[in-house]
Amino acid sequence: MKNQLYLYNTLSRKKELFEPLIPGRVGLYVCGPTVYGDPHLGHARPAITFDLLTRFLLHLDYKVRYVRNITDVGHLENDADEGEDKIAKKAKLEELEPMEVAQYYTNRYHHYMSLLMVKDPSIEPHASGHVIEQIEVIKSILDKGYAYESNGSVYFDVKKYDEGFPYGILSGRKVEDLISNTRTLDGQNEKRSAPDFALWKKAAPEHIMRWPSPWSEGFPGWHLECSAMSKKYLGEQFDIHGGGMDLLFPHHECEIAQSTVDTGKVPARYWMHNNMITVNGQKMGKSLGNFITLEEFFTGNNKNLEQAYEPMTIRFFILQAHYRSTLDFSNAALQAAEKGFDRLRQAIENISKINPSDKSSVDIPAFEQNCYAALADDLNSPILIAHLFDAVKMINSLVAGNLSISESDLLQLNQLMNLFVSDILGLDVSLGQSTNDSSKLDEVMDLMLQVRSDLKNNKDWATADKIRDELNRIGFEIKDGSSSATWQLK
RNA sequence: GGUUCCUUGGCCGAGCGGUUAGGCACUGGUCUGCAAAACCAGGUACGGCGGUUCGAGUCCGCCAGGAACCUCCA
Incomplete structure (x- = not known):
């Protein structure tokens, strides 16, 4: 392979x-x-x-x-x-x-x-x-x-x-x-x-x-x-x-x-x-004075930055271009990378929600071969990432029940995502929730969602929406499913 | 001035002779009380002019624009 x-x-x-x-x-x-x-x-x-x-x-x-x-x-x-x-x-x-x-x-x-x-x-x-x-x-x-x-x-x-x-x-x-x-x-x-x-x-x-x-x-x-x-x-x-x-x-x-x-x-x-990283088409360099330090990226403390960026956003941004191409910096490009990486990260999280079937309607060996072929072709990380997004779509469809996967294929898919995303591309996909007090947070959030569920059953949409909006403001994303709701930190 | 390289859709960014790149944004649909997320569907492209070829973003030539190196630089 x-x-x-x-x-x-x-x-x-x-x-x-x-x-x-x-x-x-x-x-x-x-x-x-x-x-x-x-x-x-x-x-x-x-x-x-x-x-x-x-x-x-x-x-x-x-x-x-x-x-x-x-x-x-x-x-x-x-x-x-x-x-x-x-x-x-x-x-x-x-x-x-x-x-x-x-x-x-x-x-x-x-x-x-x-x-x-x-x-x-x-x-x-x-x-x-x-x-x-x-x-x-x-x-x-x-x-x-x-x-x-x-x-x-x-x-x-x-x-x-x-x-x-x-x-x-x-x-x-x-x-x-x-x-x-x-x-x-x-x-x-x-x-x-x-x-x-x-x-x-x-x-x-x-x-x-x-x-x-x-x-x-x-x-x-x-x-x-x-x-x-x-x-x-x-x-x-x-x-x-x-x-x-x-x-x-x-x-x-x-x-x-x-x-x-x-x-x-x-x-x-x-x-x-x-190749070089450019700003407005010009090389980012010490002598040109147009460089942005990594510290500034992580704190957002630079006039060229609209926000702070996580280290993994920057790594993903760089890997989304081939190493021999120039890569132009812009806030829009960084923000697009941030969202894209988040979707990848979320999909990997979602693998655990997939229920295996007797047989697969997906081709995991082909996915694996595509990934290896991309890397073997002069480290073509953008192509590899394109294949990974094919897998993201596959994973989400599996979660939605539009596709089926066998238990062994599911195991393989999980291993391959881990291999290519974490081991080879070196992207840390942990969602950054602290484990110490997350159990208490889980309990509180479960309570909130339970209260909301009761409100919804009573058709008190106004109060239910208020809770969702306020939680949203604080930084929690609420996703109402058909039977139950889930949440995640944004 | 010399050498080398680049110009792809609203943005980023692959491909480099024939088949959907991908992401972000956007449009329509499914789901939902409404959203969000997810899923399904969709559009927009190869700087210009010639040439080679059955067929060219993809090869060749010219033109335009841009970059890197020629000085420390990742």
């Missing part, structure tokens, strides 16, 4: 059958956050995309080692002499220890990811904890002649690399184009050529995050941490490398070049890139 998994590989620009290097095992590396700002909706996308991938791989019985880094050093704010580590800049602004800032945002990231039901990676290496490994990679590249030292900094020689290796295999860039089209930046004089990128940067005097190296007191270059840490934890070659599309160039292209010189191999065989 489980299909073979096809994944879109950016390297080949087509869907490919996924075959791991070592049968039964998957090495996955995903570019994690730079911890200098609060996690926002953009951070949720790759986290959820690769969480879905991991959950599905685990379900397919692969042993997965999922490495997702924390970038707490190494990305430059400006080029060359103005070079300053982002973390350090923010730290000075707030007069905090740089690592204190990094730790604060790392904690925040973890907190919000767990609210979104994103599972922890197997290993979460910090760039700052792997400076030694990064220096080793630089030495290796220098030894092989593909890097040069300049004024205490070390640069990767892209032109030389391009002579013997296919620079641009991932992004399709050509070195000549890069040379002629690169925008004029300050301090290019240390580099031999514009596309060259830093492996090690000498720290400016005011730069407080610095480490000793054979070349200078400084810090590792832009793209080095991923090469060094993926090699350390997943080996010279591993299965899947993931990240946002905005990292495709230059980050991943440079990573491939570094690793190829260092180890002789393209580090990952499958490269997966999630």
Whole structure:
């Protein structure tokens, strides 16, 4: 029943059958956050995309080692002499220890990811904890002649690399184009050529995050941490490398070049890139200032938000679009997702109300096959969700008695809904009623409904409706059935 | 300027050569004292112009509009 998994590989620009290097095992590396700002909706996308991938791989019985880094050093704010580590800049602004800032945002990231039901990676290496490994990679590249030292900094020689290796295999860039089209930046004089990128940067005097190296007191270059840490934890070659599309160039292209010189191999065989989340058609990003933090989503405290949204609404919203498509944020879209998810949630609750028959008029194996086929086709979560809504309709019809289902099929249906909704899509469908005092609440509500029933029997519609309306106002939804009434918290 | 990608119904969002995507909203019906929920039924679509094909949102070309990357970024 489980299909073979096809994944879109950016390297080949087509869907490919996924075959791991070592049968039964998957090495996955995903570019994690730079911890200098609060996690926002953009951070949720790759986290959820690769969480879905991991959950599905685990379900397919692969042993997965999922490495997702924390970038707490190494990305430059400006080029060359103005070079300053982002973390350090923010730290000075707030007069905090740089690592204190990094730790604060790392904690925040973890907190919000767990609210979104994103599972922890197997290993979460910090760039700052792997400076030694990064220096080793630089030495290796220098030894092989593909890097040069300049004024205490070390640069990767892209032109030389391009002579013997296919620079641009991932992004399709050509070195000549890069040379002629690169925008004029300050301090290019240390580099031999514009596309060259830093492996090690000498720290400016005011730069407080610095480490000793054979070349200078400084810090590792832009793209080095991923090469060094993926090699350390997943080996010279591993299965899947993931990240946002905005990292495709230059980050991943440079990573491939570094690793190829260092180890002789393209580090990952499958490269997966999630698309951006946009606001009014424009990328949601730190530098654009149009991002909404996850905290704001959950509290509703942002001028762009008409209301607060539950973490599961956001997860469902993201999963309703394919990971390689842009997804446009709007309150209307979020609210539609909220209602849709609620219907799904309610249907799962309703499964327990179904009475089995001798035989089925529904096709559960077909439903199962459809779900697996959707996931196997490059993690097509929107198609999977469409099939789940077919099941919602099926469940409600079964409850209404329009369809019939055998006991074994019912058991199977229940398991499949649980599998796809909870285990694989990672959606928490519990309705959030606290269990502590719910029994007393149940008793009170039963009493209210009993009183209403008596009123209705006496044709006192006005009082009966008043009770229903008032309960509605408080937040209880009353559903009058033909024989009895039920209620639920809205 | 270079590279890559996108344009689907009121909104979101799949599909990518021939058969209902799905959700939200909307309309009619069933049920109900009336509602709500649920169920049944229904409508609205592939940016424009050419081309390939028996047949094109789906392939090709041109045009228009938009985006991402080329600079830290998920």
